[in-house]
Amino acid sequence: MAHILFFLLAIICIGSVLGMIISKDQAYNALFLIVAFACMGGLFALLDAPFIAAVQIIIYAGAIMILFIFVVMMINLRTGMGPEKKKWTLYFVFLVAAVLIIELVLTLKGALKPISSVAMDKIGSPTDLGRLLFTKYLYPFEITSILIIAALVGAIVLVKKRDKE
C-alpha cells in the first residue's frame, strides 16, 4: 500500500515538474507547481512528518503559490515563453545535469547504505516538534520572526509606487 502511494506521488510530482518545464503559460506553470508541492506534502507524510506535511500544503501550496499567481496576473503577459531552443544552451544544460547527477549520486551513495537497515518507529508528532522549537532552537526561531518582518517591510517598500522622484 505504502509502495503504491509512494510511486503514485513520485510519478505525479516528477510529471508535473516536467509539465512545468515544457509548458509555455505561466499560470499553468504555477498550477503544475501547486500539484508538485501537494505531492511533496504527501511524501512528507509518508516519512512520518505530519506537521511538516501540513505546513508544506498550507504555506507552499497555499500562501507562496497564491503570491506567484497574483504576480502572474499582475504582469499579464499576452504570450508565454517556451523553453530555450538554442543549441549551445541545451548542451550546457545537459552537461550541468550530468555533472549534478554524478556528483549527487556519488555523495549520497555512502549515505544510502546504512539508512535502509535502520529500524525506525518514532513519529514526528507536532508536540515534540514544538517543544524542540521552543527549547533547543529558540534563538533561530526568534531570528526567523525578525527575518519575516524584514521581508514584509522590504517587499512593501520595494513595490510601493513612489509619488514623484
Added chain:
Amino acid sequence: MIPLSYFLILSIILFVLGAIGFFIKRDLITQFMTVEIMLNAANLAFITFAKSASSLDGQVIVFFIITVAAAEAAVGLAIILLVYRQKKTIKSEDIKLMKG
C-alpha cells in the same frame, strides 16, 4: 516499508530537474519557480535523513527552510514586479544591464 533510498533518489531527480528548468526557461517568474523546486528537493532529503537518524532536528530545519522560502518568495516577487515596471519585460535575456 519503503526503502529510504527511494526518497533520496526522488530528491536527486527533482533537484536536477529544477536545475535543468532554471537554465532552460526564459522568464523570471518560472525560473523563480524552479528555484522553489530545488528548495523542496532539499527539504525532502532533509526529512529523509531526519527519519533515518530518527531525530526531529531535520524536521525543525525544514520548518525554518519553509519560513525563509516564504520570505524569499515575497521579496523576490517584489523585485520581479519592480523589474517589470521599469523594463516592461520579464524575459531574462532582455535584462542584461545592471543599471537601474
